[in-house]
Amino acid sequence: MNEIFEINHLPNRVIEHNGQEYLFFSGTAYLGLPQNPAFQQITRDALGRYGTVFGSSRNGNLRLTIYEVAESKLAAWVMGNVPNATSLTLSSGMMAGQVIVNWLRGQATTFMYAPKSHPALWYDPNVTLPSLSFPEWVNQLPDQLRNTSSGHVAILVNSLDAVASAYYNFDWVRSLPEDRPITLIVDDSHGLGVLNEGRGIWPEIRQKLDAVGSSVRLLITASLAKAMGLPGGVVFGDSATLQSLRQTAFFGACSPMPPAYLEAYCHADTLYTEGYKRLMQNILLAEKLLLPSGIFQHSEGYPVFFTERDDLYQKLLNHQILIYSFAYPTAADRANTRIVISAFHTSEDIKRLADFVNTYCS
Template sequence: MALTINQLPNRIITHEGCEYLFFSGTSYLGVAQHPHMQALLGEGVAQYGLHFGASRNGNLQLAVFDEAESKLALNVGAPAALTTSSGMLAGQVVVDWLARQVGPKAVGFQAPGTHPALWHPLLTPQTIDLHKHEPLPPDVHPAYILTNSVDAIRSVLFSFNWLSQLTDVQQIWLVVDDSHGLGVLNGGRGIWPQLAEKLAHKPNVRLIVTASLAKAMSLPAGVIFGDPDTLAAIRQTAYFGACSPMPPAYADAFCHADRVYAQGYDRLMGNIALAEAALLPSGLFSHAIGYPVFYTDHDELYPYLLENGIFVYSFAYPTPADKANTRIVISAFHEPQDIDNLAIAVRRFAQQHPHLRPIRA
């Protein structure tokens, strides 16, 4: 059952006169409706208007984009950053450029569940479950590897220990979609610092990280992190040059929102700790400690919680033909009482369904 509403969800949504606690969505840091962020955005709109629909490679440049990109790179510890109008576009710009670097016959690996943003018709990688310690094929050296930074559906963090198996004798492009890690993993810096540390002794592996900024960061944009030479080359592609940028008012708001993001992160981590103590004893969830998602394969939980005034994520993704995924998402929006009410409903569900097997992480 899908609900249609007329307001942006935070901790509560209203549908046909009934209120529901909202434990879904991807606004992990609760920034989308933060009053100070909205005030900063208002100031940005006053200066830059609603949008700037011109190429980033045009002969008139807005300094705010460079400022925001420098700040994004500094925040995650990457050498450089390049913004786009969406996370999907960030991924597609990269793989379209990559396909022309490696050629149509290049050997590539792709982890299961890799986001469609990193799919491209000219790239035909082998699917290998890298993150479940599946050994790499002997004597097969990939020219590129595509993967997500985290399994955000089933709440699984990845160690990336398999990077040590990669050859040192040829260049390898590692492209990672960090849409569900940026703002949350590694103190909010996302996956970049974790990967940079593991690749410190593998200079032949060139790292590119893409991400949607529309999730934890609550910005209608995407970002590409990498070395300056790679990003300069990507910037010169027709795919990038022909696209409009993110709205400059949002770039300006981001540049002045350090306190908003810091507060959101602290509040999110506190809420996750409360939820872990309250939900994990039920045995119904797969959950990575410190991550805001609690996954269950007991899809019966969704209609039960809905009947009890709680809305959680449960729909087929990424296509309607895929299995429905039921998960609870914690955010900085939530109050401690919200989490208590959720836990009470989950315990009642577990008591009424004693036949359900506990989830194995």
């Protein structure tokens, strides 16, 4: 097990540990919003108006309009002009997945999981995921659907393999059968803010379903605590379904995400645009400098560079560069090693990283 770094400040491009500075290439703050002084100031202003939390149910008789304002803004950005499309925020990405799963469990639903589906989508902590590659699972899905008794089916999948930096092909959704009700639930925690000019996986999948007139119900969940820099989660879907979710005890009894952060989101359009632009520039530079080493698995335009060379972690650490390398999602899983690029990195940071990577690989 690698050394645990315990620090007492927000991770930024540089972290301090035991009196030494390290360049930091890990975490999920892809757009660098938590580290952005302007975003911090917007958030401080919003905290002055709304405080740290809203200690009430969203279904209570006193309601804060900022939730509906921000949810409408999120829906318009991600989903465009789709009729009856909306979003619903919750306290975390985990809660966003669980509110759907708990709702579906009361509807005699058969759950079908893709490989590596995030625990936020699990209906049982001991659920067994397919030990297949994603393409292999896609090939077997039609037979699995045919061999399942009639009734409602929920297909649960991540939008991509963020750990291994691998995009998923969703062309298969065009061929989902129309002779039974199907709900497709996609966890887009690592895609929202990054994929499809920041809109995440929704427009890509929705376009494929619409092209064949599919009646499949699409629900997208995401943590807002990654690229979006907000402590909360969100569900995107049709208004009727989200209204049903809102009426569940699971939603009504949970604390909502802090309203100040939604207020900050509503006033940060320019910062999100600038962060996305910087991230894309940094990824281009990293692709140019890191990929010639030949040791990385990487999807073009994505901020993660995965390698099976686990000893890269210690090699870089010896030069005061800290990268991601730990077991995930459980301590029993194999440690994985990857470099994560963020909008807060400078070109000099990336060049320094690449110099040591290429020296190690030469």
